[in-house]
């Protein structure tokens with residue numbers, strides 16, 4: 755998928771294309787719209803920064819066209835640092851700005867890998883007395899799960915390889931790549 759961009763030379767292969775992401779986002783929005791059609795107060799989307807930034811922007815617009823109404827909250831958590839494996843310690847870098855008590859919360863996440871981030875986050879949000887909490891995750895690595903997480907809405911199951919693009923980074927780079935792909939081994943060797 756070379757398009758003359760700076761990252762062409764670093765990408766080994768594409769795993770999920772832009773078109774596949776677009777179609778899947780619409781599908782997920784349809785499912786959530788149907789399930790929450792009668793939700794009182796609409797849904798409160800909680801975006802897990804930074805990785806979910808692209809998915810949140812596209813998913814929220816797709817959901818908005820189908821209804822119900824939504825509001826957005828942003829949390830920033832990090833457990834990967836600059837490496838390719840989870841440290842196992844989830845750090846809150848930015849907390850919720852307001853009360854979620856009584857709300858229908860949908861966590862918007864880019865990827866479920868070990869499951870550590872989401873299992874921690876679900877407990878954290880559930881302790882704040884929402885009406886309900888579910889998760890929509892665009893990607894999941896079924897073979898990498900260490901902690902089972904009830905992820906109601908999942909886009910793609912992908913192999914247990916480190917991937918970048920569509921919000922996913924390696925050492926903060928490659929988030930702007932519009933598809934999801936695998937880096938060439940030499941990229942890791944030089945960092």
Ligand SMILES: O=P(O)(O)OC[C@H]1O[C@H](OP(=O)(O)OP(=O)(O)O)[C@H](O)[C@@H]1O
Pocket residue numbers: 802803804805806831832833834835840863864865866867868869870871872923
């Ligand atoms: O299931 P897990 O093994 O916990 O991995 C998933 C989490 O890891 C990544 O975040 P990261 O800690 O890299 O922060 P970032 O979103 O700012 O890149 C990703 O965006 C998910 O939030």
Ligand code: HPA
Pocket residue numbers: 834865867915916917918922923924
């Ligand atoms: O495969 C991945 N890529 C980037 N960030 C991640 N965070 C968890 N898994 C991944």
Ligand SMILES: [Mg+2]
Pocket residue numbers: 805834835922923
């Ligand atoms: Mg990351």
